[in-house]
Amino acid sequence: MKLFKQNTEYTTPQIIILAATGLLLGFLLITQSRYFTSYVTTLGRDSGENVFRKIQMLKTSNNDLAEEISKLELQLQEVSNQALALETINKDIQKNKLITGDIAIYGPGIEIEIGTQLSDIWFTDIVNELFAAGVQAVSINSLRLTDTTIGFDKLPNGQIMLNNVILTPPYKFAVIGEKTNIKQVIETSGGIIERLKSTYQDFNYKITEKDRIEMSKI
Amino acid sequence: MSNSIKIISVCTGIFVGVLMTVQFRTSTPAASSYPLDQLEAQKQLIKEYIDEEAVLKSRISLLRDKIDTSLKNNEALIKTSNLETLNRLKASMGLTLKSGEGFTIELNDSPFIDRDNIPKEEPGLVYAADIRDLVNLLRSHKVEGIAINGQRVIAASTITSVGNTVMINNSHLAPPFTVSAIGDFDSLMLRLQDPATLTDLQKRVTENGIRFSIQKSPYVILPVYNGLFHTNFIQAATNETI
Known part of the structure; x- marks a missing residue:
């Protein structure tokens, strides 16, 4: 209260300086709070808007589709040829068994060990992010x-x-795929690891790149 | 100037300094810093890629059909057991049409929302995460197959979003999202009545206008998966009992 009694001692420049400081303070507080809110909301369960990411994903996906078309065209030629048909089918069976879990498999990849207890939604999100990163x-x-x-x-x-x-x-997530790329994708800014860190304060994890990850048949 | 004023001024100065430091060190992705023509060019590029993708995927479906036809024509030459094995594997990978009794779920944004002109984190929008949760629920309900807006969902399917756009199997999908599945309708209804199921989505249906409806169907047809399978990093283990 003593301060208010001293108001009469203020000079005009002091009042101007105090008013300007107050204005600046208010502006900075509001701006900072808006930035902070925006930063937190982008760390939800899904990645934020990034037009370059979208373009890159579409470009890569279309290149892969074009490559698959070339393979299918070759396969069509082979199955149309009676001599090659049986061999092509056997190759296709072997390839499909790798995917369906009919046989044990191995390959390079990474192992992600998470020590924090997670809720069910994060398992679907982690698996989704891994497949989006190109794991096989x-x-x-x-x-x-x-x-x-x-x-x-x-x-x-x-x-x-x-x-x-x-x-x-x-939880040990073992994945087969291009190990360096997968690690980069999941640890990227706004990626699944960052989102988990922002959700669980005690989140702890370890990523190990491995030359051989083994998976048994179903 | 009195001592009190000096102290207040020094404290204010320090506070402003701290705020300015925090302000300039905060790394937040800007909503947009591009001129309009560049944004328009980016949108056009995305549209071209999406159109190209549709053409490529239809070509893949056509080639897979042709391969199947050719195999059938050569059936006499190919050992029947091999063809049966191949067809069984293809069916379990989503590479064959599947039909049966099931249900369809329609999931749509709140009617008061324009998906293209809303801020992030709008609770009245259907997000990729909502669809992932629903798909996971259906899988734990042991359905025999799932498709969303004509996209067959398999184990390796990705359901992602880039901003407010939902992508399934890398294909852009727009609401309403129609989830078709082959499985038991009645037990799913029981599960959906549990308040612990799809908690967040249930809350947003009640409070934010998201539309969710489910309908039993005597005959659901699921399309063939038209995406890719990469196996270049996978090797068959010689000892299958790893």
Whole structure:
């Protein structure tokens, strides 16, 4: 209260300086708060708007589709040729078995070990992000994910179940694919690791690049 | 100037300094810093890629059909067991049409929202994360197959968003999102009545106008997966009991 009694002692330049400082302070506070809100909201479950990312994804995807067309055209020629048809089918069977889990597989990749207990939504998000990063096979705590895998289920006590098996931390995501690229994608700014860090204060993880990741048959 | 005023001025100065430092060190992606013509060019480029993608995917579907026809024509020469194995594998990979009794779920944005002109994190929008949660629920419900707006969803399918655009199997999809599945309708309805199921989506349906409806269907047809399978990093293990 003593301060207010001293108001009469202020000179005009002091009042101007104080008013300008107040204005600047208010402006900075509002701006900072808006930036902070924006920054937090971009760290939701999905990646934020990035037109270059979108263009890059479409370009890569179309290149892959064009490559697949070349392979299918060759395959069509082969199956049309009676001498080659049987061999082509056998090759196709072997390739498809790699995907369906009919045979054990191995390949280079990474292992992500997460020590924090996660809720079910993050398992679907992590797996989705891994496939979006171009991985070719995924297993979680040695359970290989294929088209016969049942979804992640949350039990009433909060535990996560996959294919009737309860998953407990540390969760080990093993993936086969281009290891350096996968690591970069998931650790990129706004990527899944950053989103997990912003959700779980105690989030801890370890990524190990490996030359050989093994997955058993289903 | 009195001591009190000096102290207040020094404190204010320090506070402003701290704010300015924080302000300039905050790295936030700008909503847009490009001239309009550049944005227009980017939109045009995206449209061209999407159009190209549609053409490429239809070509892939056509080639796969031709290969199947050719195999059938050579059936007499090819060991029946091989063809059966191939067809079984293709079916489990989503490379064949699938039909049966099931249901369709329609998921749509709030009617009061224009998807192209809204800020991020609008609760009345359907996000990729909502669709992922729904797909996961259906998988845990042991459905035999899922498709969304004509895109067959397989284990390796990605459901992502770039801004407010939803992409499934790298194809752009617009709302309403029609999720078709082959499976038991009645038990799914029981599951959906549980408040612990799809908690966030249920809340936004009630509070933010997202539209969610489900309908039983005696005959659902799921299309063939028209995306890619990459296996160049995968090797068959010689010892299958790894």
